[in-house]
Amino acid sequence: MTTSSTPVVSARGPADHTIRDQIVVAATEHFSRYGYEKTTVSDLAKAIGFSKAYIYKFFESKQAIGEMICSNCLQEIEREVRAAIDGADHPPEKLRRMFKAIVESSLRLFFRDRKLYDIAASAATERWLSARTYESHVKDMIRDIVQQGRQTGDFERKTPLDEAVTAIHLVVRPYTDPLLLQHSFDSAQEAPAQLSSLVLRSLSP
Amino acid sequence: MTTSSTPVVSARGPADHTIRDQIVVAATEHFSRYGYEKTTVSDLAKAIGFSKAYIYKFFESKQAIGEMICSNCLQEIEREVRAAIDGADHPPEKLRRMFKAIVESSLRLFFRDRKLYDIAASAATERWLSARTYESHVKDMIRDIVQQGRQTGDFERKTPLDEAVTAIHLVVRPYTDPLLLQHSFDSAQEAPAQLSSLVLRSLSP
The missing domain is CATH 1.10.10.60 (Homeodomain-like)
Structure with a gap:
């Protein structure tokens, strides 16, 4: 080989x-x-x-090597998503950019550039530590944006924070989890804008 | 055999x-x-x-038999979901019941009772007519509820109807498409309530 x-x-x-x-x-x-x-x-x-x-x-083990590769790959997605969020000033725009960047980075890293889908799929199926860490970091990013938007008055404050964050994470999950993303190609182009608009309507005060 | x-x-x-x-x-x-x-x-x-x-x-062909079985199965889900919707008077409650019924019926018919997942997966992957028809009926049900809610004043009317309907359909898709549903078991219990609440917040006038 x-x-x-x-x-x-x-x-x-x-x-x-x-x-x-x-x-x-x-x-x-x-x-x-x-x-x-x-x-x-x-x-x-x-x-x-x-x-x-x-x-x-x-x-x-092979998995230990896979874990390291997966972790590097997920950290790269995270960096790109954080950079996209930091590039905007206002929480609503941060949320839009987050959705867009997460879909684009995931598609590129799992399916195009490096064809690491195979490893990411094992990580997601077997719930490797790297995959669980990434998932919790995605939730943290959502929580930060929602909290900032509540402080600036852009977002409503009635819904318990955890409830809002969990639901938004469920909305974006088909595009962050590689197992779901492979079946979401058809909508991957337009979904980030459509879903972030829906989420922003749900957050409006 | x-x-x-x-x-x-x-x-x-x-x-x-x-x-x-x-x-x-x-x-x-x-x-x-x-x-x-x-x-x-x-x-x-x-x-x-x-x-x-x-x-x-x-x-x-075998697919022609599969199409018929799939179509029967999807029609059964549709009947159950429509019955759940009809069991509520107000559009917000109709939407909640729709989300709940669609997840429960899909789980039962694809994975438990009849183990028809195999056929449903082929139908979804190859985009059989039965799968496309079902998808458009799910969208119709969402559209009906949103329209009713706009008439009763329960829902906002600013967002173009098609935009609202498409986004809501994307939100519920991980639980209607069998290919995604197989990876959504962990959240299938709580997701319907969490997602329908988020969608209802997005629809509030």
Whole structure:
């Protein structure tokens, strides 16, 4: 399965965390080409040019490598979404941009650029820590925007905060969860605007 | 694959539509036990006790039988949802009941009682006519409720009707589309109440 363009990790003895990083980089490249589910640690070791035993010195399982890749990928989505939110001054516009950015980043990272859907799907199905952390961060971003909007007077304050946040998270979930996103392509172009408008109407004082 | 409880279609020469119905009943039973994807028309013929050629006299393909089963199933959900809507007097309560009934009926018919998920998933993936018809009927039900609520003064009238209806349909879609519903079990208990409350806040005048 090794191809000439697959990066080979150097074995010149850098610090352990660097070797871990190198394994993650090479595994990301490999999984995105051959898929996560179908690849074994042996395949991966062969492609990287390490022994299987050496890889196991750094990661206890394929899932541990997958967790690291998934976590990197979800953190990248988070950064992009936070940048989009920070680019707006007013809470209603922050919410619109959040919905737009989350759909665009998720589509790009899970399905186009790196084809990491396979890993993200395992993470979501098996509820890996990285997936649960991401979900709670998405909720935090929603909560922050709603709270800010309540302070500025843009949003109503009658509905209990948790209730509003949970419901908004349910609305956006088909576009943040990769398992649902794969069945939401048809609406992915227009849904962010339509759904954020509906949510903003629900938040109006 | 024939079992003693699989109904065998009588060949005493009833009208064609009755034979069609009998094939559909027997196929529903068979598919719900052995799955739609994995079953061939030959398997089905054997189980029913007909020749394959005889079945082809009534249905041009396995999908044509699947379409009929799917259509029956979706019509049953529709009936249950319409009954739930009709059981309430006021548009806001109609909307709440619609959300609740659609989730409950879909869960029951696709996943529990008859295990028809397999057929519903094919219908949704391949966008069979039965699935598209159902989707447009769900939208019609939403439109009717929103229009009634605008007439009674329960709902706002500023948002273009189509925009409101499309967005509400997107909100409920994770619970009406079987492909999404299979990944929405965790929230299926509480989502109808949470989402219908959010939608009602979005509709408030």
